Amino acid sequence: MQIKTDYNTAIKRKYPEQVVIAITKDKSGKFNPITIGWAMITSHYPPMMAISVGLQRYSLEVIRYSKEFVISFPSSIMDKEALFYGTKSGRDIDKFAECKINTEPAHKIDCIILSDAVANFECKLESELKTGDHIIFTGRVVSSHINEDNSLERLYILETGYKMGKFVKSYNNQ
Numbered sequence: 001m002q003i004k005t006d007y008n009t010a011i012k013r014k015y016p017e018q019v020v021i022a023i024t025k026d027k028s029g030k031f032n033p034i035t036i037g038w039a040m041i042t043s044h045y046p047p048m049m050a051i052s053v054g055l056q057r058y059s060l061e062v063i064r065y066s067k068e069f070v071i072s073f074p075s076s077i078m079d080k081e082a083l084f085y086g087t088k089s090g091r092d093i094d095k096f097a098e099c100k101i102n103t104e105p106a107h108k109i110d111c112i113i114l115s116d117a118v119a120n121f122e123c124k125l126e127s128e129l130k131t132g133d134h135i136i137f138t139g140r141v142v143s144s145h146i147n148e149d150n151s152l153e154r155l156y157i158l159e160t161g162y163k164m165g166k167f168v169k170s171y172n173n174q
């Protein structure tokens with residue numbers, strides 16, 4: 001049986017939620033990471049993925065400019081970096097310079113991939129869709145990578161307030 005409630009209360013039941021880090025290269029040549037909870041696979045053939053980017057984000061104008069981006073699935077050890085990249089703007093700082101992380105060149109696009117991530121996907125921008133205060137960008141995957149260490153686990157948002165870590169069965173969803 002369901003209890004009728006308001007949206008803000010009900011949506012807290014979504015946790016744990018996967019996290020990705022999307023990376024773009026801006027006009028000045030700076031790589032800019034953004035932490036994203038709202039990401040999904042949208043097609044198998046061809047492989048495509050989508051990220052939902054807030055209208056105020058610097059990443060939004062950079063994606064429109066570069067028309068390509070990397071979607072990285074961070075491992076659970078990357079929680080501090082994900083929090084930094086998700087709370088500072090590339091409009092103000094060089095996030096990779098201030099919060100260093102291991103990177104490697106992407107293969108098919110002019111970008112970088114994250115070495116300690118579970119997986120990385122290089123995407124070419126296909127389309128965008130305005131949805132309220134966010135824009136959904138879909139990208140066609142043109143190159144895929146996995147970590148040689150199979151024991152790494154993905155990073156999740158565990159509860160409101162950007163608490164991140166490994167997937168846990170028992171979590172606070174109040």
Ligand SMILES: Cc1cc2nc3c(=O)[nH]c(=O)nc-3n(C[C@H](O)[C@H](O)[C@H](O)COP(=O)(O)O)c2cc1C
Pocket residue numbers: 019032033034035036037038039052053054055056057058059060082083085086087088089090091134157162164
């Ligand atoms: C765990 C987490 C999840 C986030 N999810 C999203 C998201 O799905 N979409 C979005 O636009 N911003 C999201 N953000 C906020 C952006 O990462 C944040 O505003 C960032 O500073 C934007 O960087 P930019 O201005 O360099 O693009 C999230 C932040 C965190 C910490």
